[in-house]
Amino acid sequence: MMFISWLLVYSEARHEINEVYDARLGQSAKTLALSVMNWGDQPPNNFTQSYTHWLNAITANAKDDDTTTPFGHPYEDNLFFQYRVNDALIAKSPNAPVQWIGILGNPGFDVVTAAGEQWRTFTLVFALPDERQASLLVAEKEAIRQELMTEVSLTIGLPQLLLIPLLALVMVVLVSRAFKPLGELKDTIAARSIDNLDHIHVAQPTVELAPLVKQLNYLFSQLKNAWVREKRLVSTAAHELKTPLAVLRLNAENALSAATKAERDNDLTNILAGIDRTDRVIQQLLMLSRVEQQKNTDTTHIDLVPLLREQIAALAPMALTQQQSIELEGRDPLWVKGHPVMLSVLFTNLIDNAIRYAGEGASISVVTSCSANTVVVAVIDSGDAIPDEIKSRIFDKFFRGHTEKGDGAGLGMSIVKDIAEQHQASIAIRSPYFSDHGNGFTVTFPIASVYESR
Numbered sequence: 282m283m284f285i286s287w288l289l290v291y292s293e294a295r296h297e298i299n300e301v302y303d304a305r306l307g308q309s310a311k312t313l314a315l316s317v318m319n320w321g322d323q324p325p326n327n328f329t330q331s332y333t334h335w336l337n338a339i340t341a342n343a344k345d346d347d348t349t350t351p352f353g354h355p356y357e358d359n360l361f362f363q364y365r366v367n368d369a370l371i372a373k374s375p376n377a378p379v380q381w382i383g384i385l386g387n388p389g390f391d392v393v394t395a396a397g398e399q400w401r402t403f404t405l406v407f408a409l410p411d412e413r414q415a416s417l418l419v420a421e422k423e424a425i426r427q428e429l430m431t432e433v434s435l436t437i438g439l440p441q442l443l444l445i446p447l448l449a450l451v452m453v454v455l456v457s458r459a460f461k462p463l464g465e466l467k468d469t470i471a472a473r474s475i476d477n478l479d480h481i482h483v484a485q486p487t488v489e490l491a492p493l494v495k496q497l498n499y500l501f502s503q504l505k506n507a508w509v510r511e512k513r514l515v516s517t518a519a520h521e522l523k524t525p526l527a528v529l530r531l532n533a534e535n536a537l538s539a540a541t542k543a544e545r546d547n548d549l550t551n552i553l554a555g556i557d558r559t560d561r562v563i564q565q566l567l568m569l570s571r572v573e574q575q576k577n578t579d580t581t582h583i584d585l586v587p588l589l590r591e592q593i594a595a596l597a598p599m600a601l602t603q604q605q606s607i608e609l610e611g612r613d614p615l616w617v618k619g620h621p622v623m624l625s626v627l628f629t630n631l632i633d634n635a636i637r638y639a640g641e642g643a644s645i646s647v648v649t650s651c652s653a654n655t656v657v658v659a660v661i662d663s664g665d666a667i668p669d670e671i672k673s674r675i676f677d678k679f680f681r682g683h684t685e686k687g688d689g690a691g692l693g694m695s696i697v698k699d700i701a702e703q704h705q706a707s708i709a710i711r712s713p714y715f716s717d718h719g720n721g722f723t724v725t726f727p728i729a730s731v732y733e734s735r
Contacts, residue, residue: 295430295431298429298430298433302426302429303401303403306401306402306421307403307405309362309403310362310417310419313364313417314407317364317371317372317415317417318410320364320371321366321410322366324371329372329375332374333375335352336357336358336375336376338350338351339355339357339358340355343355359421359422359426360374360419360420360421360422361376361377361420362374362377362419362420363378363382363417364416365381365415365417365418366409366413366414366415366416378395378396380395381416382402382420383404383416387404388404388405388406388416389404390402390403392423393420398422398424399423399424400423401420401421401422401423402421403418403419404416405417462483462490463490465483465484466481466493466494469482469483470497478502478504478505478508479505480498480501480502481497481498481501528551529552529555529559532548533548580618580619581619582616582617582729583616584615585616585617585624585658586614586649588621588624588625588628589609589628589649589658592625593607593609593632593647595629599633599636600636603636603640603641603642604641605636605643605645607645607646609646609647611647611649612650615651615656615658616656616728616729617656617704617728618704618729619704619726620704623700623704624704626696626700627701627724628660630694630696630697631697632645634694635664635722639663639720643663644662645660645661645662645663646659647659648661653728654727655728656725656726656727656728657723657725658723658726659722659723660721661719661720661721662714662720663715663719664718665718666712666714666717666719666720667720675694676694676695676697676708677695697722701724705726706725706726707724708725709723710723711723
């Protein structure tokens with residue numbers, strides 16, 4: 282590509298120089314024509330003598346072909362002219378052929394051969410005052426002209442031929458230096474094992490590379506968090522399911538070896554209870570996984586009242602089995618911005634927790650209210666107050682405060698806290714809620730305008 286570029290420059294330079302030389306030939310012919318028009322076919326008597334004297338003086342005074350003299354330049358030996366009237370050669374340069382070298386009827390530029398040399402010629406045809414036709418030919422030796430054009434073209438093009446590789450070298454060095462941090466980043470990533478998700482550090486960071494490194498580190502941190510979550514989920518599932526499965530196996534073996542129907546029925550009842558507990562553990566583990574996976578899900582505007590009615594209706598049969606009452610109190614509608622599925626999980630866990638631990642015959646209320654900036658949902662039960670030692674740890678993952686009553690994995694309330702934080706909501710416990718009993722879990726959301734939701 283560089284060589285082609287140089288050839289184009291060289292060719293264009295020769296073309297332009299050739300045009301300049303042709304213009305000089307044409308200008309010389311016109312200048313001479315203006316002079317010879319006054320001669321007719323009688324040039325001055327001293328014309329040949331004077332012209333010969335000047336050429337000899339140039340030769341005598343010039344030290345070499347590049348030396349100028351008061352009489353001209355040695356290069357003039359490569360130029361000549363011929364002046365012709367009708368068919369007679371009237372005048373010429375002393376170094377010009379004695380025969381007319383032009384082609385009759387072909388004025389303008391041409392290349393002809395004379396005395397074994399090629400000449401670039403320009404012929405000007407014009408009329409004398411007496412209306413006779415005259416021709417003036419100016420010639421320049423083609424070989425010398427080509428030599429001069431080559432030298433000038435090389436002088437113009439050679440620096441470019443040398444400069445282009447130099448610029449290419451400089452560009453290669455600069456690009457290599459600029460991309461060196463990128464190469465280091467590539468090598469750093471390639472050398473990492475699949476288990477290494479720590480942040481990447483580049484020895485020579487650049488402004489352009491910094492956003493890429495920052496984004497990669499962000500992705501690594503997200504992958505690391507996801508990997509930790511999955512590892513924790515698998516470990517928790519293995520731990521939490523190990524005991525109920527062992528109990529199920531033991532009860533099944535006891536049922537097979539039971540001596541009486543009463544013993545077998547008792548063992549089968551224990552198996553059903555174990556299945557229920559295993560199912561609840563599995564549901565909580567799946568719920569935890571879903572909550573952690575949907576942390577970046579887009580939010581929408583939601584009216585909490587229909588959502589709360591739906592959750593209460595779904596859990597009402599469970600409350601009735603314990604002779605509990607459950608009701609919804611408050612104003613309608615209440616707009617918040619959030620994830621419908623996640624908010625359903627949040628309130629399901631709070632209401633389910635109240636039903637499980639409030640005890641038989643308890644009353645449960647879901648109370649809603651709002652202010653200028655917040656929406657508040659409180660789940661209140663009339664059961665025994667939560668002890669202080671349990672209340673301080675109730676939102677910890679895998680913490681089970683009432684092992685004698687609960688059958689889960691200790692994830693319900695930690696899931697509630699995670700979902701609340703995802704929605705920029707706060708959750709508080711008030712226990713006892715009444716004078717000496719009862720519990721209240723209050724979730725406070727930022728309010729969303731009803732007009733934005735439509």
